[in-house]
Amino acid sequence: MSLRTFILGLSASFGIAWLTVVVVPYFKMRNLAPIALSEAKDGAKGFFYPKRTGRIADGALVYAENGCYQCHTQVVRPTYAGNDLYRPNWGGLKSDADRGDTRRETNAYDFFGEKFAQIGVMRFGPDLSNLGRRVETEYAAGGDPAAWLYERLYNPRNNPKLWRSNCPPHPFLFEKREIKGSPSADAIKVDAGENHELIPNSDARALVSYLLSLKKDQKAPAALNFAPAKKDAEN
Template sequence: MSLRTFILGLSASFGVAWLAVIVIPYLKMRDLAPVPFPESKNTAAIFNPKRTGRVAHGAKVYAENGCYLCHTQVIRPTYAGNDLYRADWGGKKEDPVRGDTRRETNAFDFQGETFAHIGLTRMGPDLSNLGHRMEALRATGVDPEQWLLLRIYNPQLNPKLWNSTCPPHPFFFSKREIKGNPSTDALPVDVGPDRELVPNSDARALVSYLLSLKKDHAVPASLNFTPVKKDDES
């Protein structure tokens, strides 16, 4: 083999992979414009959830602490594994207004995010629609914000989760002396007499982000890969 063929072969084998894996996807996805869709009974226009401010900060905290290592935010296309049967993963099975909102994830679900936290493994449950689960929890009389803070502090404090492998993050909280009235956002954890456990701003931002996680808004039929498509919901 001449040097020329070798160099050409080498460039071709790396070049084709580079084109297919980096250049083409980049060109396709670098500026995704919102997809307009015809007025339907539920949405009059394009809807992109806002992901700025505290939610964006929370997404950063989520990344910094490696939550994505164990939690995905992708409802897979059914050919790659069925996720839709889990009523609360892909959306709500029975939304009072929209009916069945379950659908697969698409690229637009991450619009406005600096980083799409699709996740690496599924040691823990998928969090694409955690916000809906937290709303359901609120309906049962539990304060989801406090529930999340407690589980971020130490999931195993919840007797039902005594063997949870979701790691504790005590460094988001400070134990401080109660001066005057106790803090309104202190967690119900006993940390000694006259002392309280309060979340820091990162913990609150993370909770705002987790509560905001809803990736089931209506999409045009062309993007709705749910097996049963409904015309009026497209």
């Protein structure tokens, strides 16, 4: 083999992979235009555009700062890449009280309005695409979803069922205060020592707003319906 063929072969092996895995997806997804909903097919007007502003956007930064994305993904994989839809309530709810089966795969439009699409580095803990939905309907059903998340953030192992949890505790997101007068309504239900209470700081509040906003199961427009078994508008 001549040096020339060797160099050409080498460039082609790396170049083609780079083009198909990096360059093509970048140009396809870097500037997505919102999809207009069609009244006939989707039964709704307007645009498919998840709301992510204010404290939710701040919370996304806290999520990034604390490296949650290192262990948690936010991608419910498409079937061709290894189906995730069978996992309990990862892609949505199997039987939502109002909307029935809301499970669906993640699409690029789910990350609209987010500065970074925090798809995650590896999947050490559960996928969080629909965490907000799970907390509200399952983990903290009937209770206060935010309180459930605060207690977990403070230390997941406080829950006897999770005594071996590998999700790191985040006590630095809480302020320990002496109780003066009556205890604060914001204090979390964790023992902070005699006459003391633990109050979530502004980072914790933003993070919890963000986590509760994680509901990537709203009806996807028919234009994005790639699931062959499901008909348009039933997605």
